[in-house]
Amino acid sequence: MTQQRDPSQPIGLGIAGLGMAGAVMVHAAAAHSGYVLRAAADPHPKPREAFARDHNARAYADVAELAADPVVDVVYVATPHQFHRAHAILAMEQGKHVILEKPMALTLADCDAIIAAAERHKVHLIVGHTHAFDPAVRAMRGIIARGELGRLGMINSFNYTNYLYRPRRPEELDTSKGGGILFNQVPHQIDTARVLGGGLVRSVRAHTNVLDPARPTEAGCMALLQFADGASASLVYSGYDHFDSDEWHFGIGERGAPKKIDHGAARRGLTGANDEAELRTQNFAYGSGGSQLPPHQPHFGITVVTCAGGDMRASADGVTVYGRDGIREIPLPRHEGMPGRREVLDDMREAIRTGRKPLHDGRWGKATLEVALAIQRSSREGREIALEHQIAVPAAV
Ligand SMILES: NC(=O)c1ccc[n+]([C@@H]2O[C@H](COP(=O)([O-])OP(=O)(O)OC[C@H]3O[C@@H](n4cnc5c(N)ncnc54)[C@H](O)[C@@H]3O)[C@@H](O)[C@H]2O)c1
Known part of the structure; x- marks a missing residue:
């Protein structure tokens, strides 16, 4: 090396x-x-x-x-x-x-x-x-790997955002060029589910949605991942800027900052924009503003994990465990950095x-x-897709 x-x-x-x-x-x-x-x-x-x-x-x-x-x-x-x-x-x-x-x-x-x-x-x-790098996901992986809540049964990842109506470069609205949520957003959910579930996805069955003909790429997805050991994950994503699931995550945004929920604001913000790529640079590129380190933990919608001995979810500042003996909060430290x-x-x-x-x-x-491509294929072909290139999370993780 x-x-x-x-x-x-x-x-x-x-x-x-x-x-x-x-x-x-x-x-x-x-x-x-x-x-x-x-x-x-x-x-x-x-x-x-x-x-x-x-x-x-x-x-x-x-x-x-x-x-x-x-x-x-x-x-x-x-x-x-x-x-x-x-x-x-x-x-x-x-x-x-x-x-x-x-x-x-x-x-x-x-x-x-x-x-x-x-x-x-x-x-x-x-x-x-x-x-999947979020401290809460790593903490939940540790609980699963140490067997603290018993056998893993289900992972549920659920995210509703304004993805499709943020200013977009043209290729971001063209699936054949890597546009849409299957390449951009759902990989967060797949990666998280694979870390939590041990990595080895055996098969995928999915439906995807293209609901706005003016922005003709996938912004809705519902996928069932079956793991080799019998556990499963359900991944739901909608980027149509109607419901915002951060409403159900303590009003905290993806990176951990408090968020004013404003349904439809992204869509309204595009009205009259004739150069979205330029608008994107103005609004989001380096130098366009905000560099505050967020006060809460990052998250990607709602993530709930079900094991034989209890459920757990990523919370505002850590992980909440709903066990047989009640509910406990595992706070995660905020170290230097993001x-x-x-x-x-x-x-x-x-x-x-x-x-x-x-x-x-x-x-x-x-x-x-491979999982993201299988979601696309499963939806197109209307059938379950078997996977061939999965690798396991090492025992040490
Ligand atoms: N991990 C995350 O949470 C996260 C969040 C946002 C984006 N992303 C990923 O980051 C990548 C970029 O997405 P983005 O949202 O920042 O897009 P963006 O459009 O905001 O930024 C892309 C930048 O790349 C520049 N660029 C274009 N062509 C280039 C070239 N040939 N050489 C060098 N720079 C070039 C553009 O000028 C622009 O500043 C994508 O892979 C996206 O999926 C990840």
């Missing part, structure tokens, strides 16, 4: 894509003492200039220049889905470790190419962030320092994509 130059020094991080995800990771890395923001790349000058100014760092128009920069140890790839394969491999060819946003890529063949490049260039790969993203950065640092393979490596990311 490629070694960090001096393990006592913070890891040099480069950000490819300074949009919504890139901006969140910049704030997470800035609050993490193990990393230093060294450089970024984005074709759009505004976020690039804001980044260079705020972090006294280099900013390039082209990912190839970022990948070649010798002060960068790890490249976080948060560019649009269709570029994931090319940008990850570009960075690996320069000996950089890679944190690659979900979805890992658009096809299983692209995943294989990325996995092969990581092996060839002896670098670490983490596919994330997904909400929960969820901090764990991604921690896992990469651990991998670089110790050589330990991260859970969310290339094979894991490919297995999660």
Whole structure:
């Protein structure tokens, strides 16, 4: 494996894509003492200039220049889905470790190419962030793995958002180019269910919805995942900006900040917008505002886990366990940094320092994509789809 130059020094991080995800990771890395923001790349000058100014760092128009920069140890790839394969491999060819946003890529063949490049260039790969890195999910996984609530039966993940009506680049509304919730949102639920359920999904049956002909990509999904050991997961997602399930999660938003529930506001905000891609940059790209670290834990809708001895759910500040002896709250500490993203950065640092393979490596990311593609296929073909590329959560996790 490629070694960090001096393990006592913070890891040099480069950000490819300074949009919504890139901006969140910049704030997470800035609050993490193990990393230093060294450089970024984005074709759009505004976020690039804001980044260079705020972090006294280099900013390039082209990912190839970022990948070649010798002060960068790890490249976080948060560019649009269709570029994931090319940008990850570009960075690996320069000996950089890679944190690659979900979805890992658009096809299983692209995943294989990325996995092969990581092996060839002896670098670490983490596919994330997904909400499976959330501290509450990790805590629930620990409870399941230690058998504290008995045998796992069901996982229920349920999320209603305004996804479809946030300003979108054209390709985000075209499923064939990686648009819609199956590539963008449902991977959070799949990854979370796989971590909780042990990783090995045996089969998938699903229905998906395209309910707005003006934005013709999937924004509704109902999927049943059957695990190899008999447990199952139900994943429900709707992004039509009607009901907002954060109403049922203590009025807290996805990243852990208090949220004013405003039904239909995203749809109304699009009225009259003739360049949504530009509106997206204005509203969400790096430099467009807010860098507050949230007061509560991150979450992705409602997640409830049923075991033989009780239920548990991700709560505002931890995990609530509904056991035979009553209800107890397991509070989760708020450390330095942004929960969820901090764990991604921690896992990469651990991998670089110790050589330990991260859970969310290339094979894991490919297995999660396999489930997303199976959901699409199951809905199209009206049948259950068997899976072939699943991998288990290691016993240590
Ligand atoms: N993990 C999460 O919670 C989370 C949240 C949001 C997005 N994402 C993921 O992050 C990725 C980016 O999504 P986003 O919502 O930030 O999109 P976005 O449109 O807000 O940002 C994408 C950025 O990439 C830039 N870009 C476009 N082409 C580029 C190129 N060739 N080289 C470098 N930069 C380029 C754009 O100018 C833009 O600033 C996607 O994979 C998405 O699924 C993850």
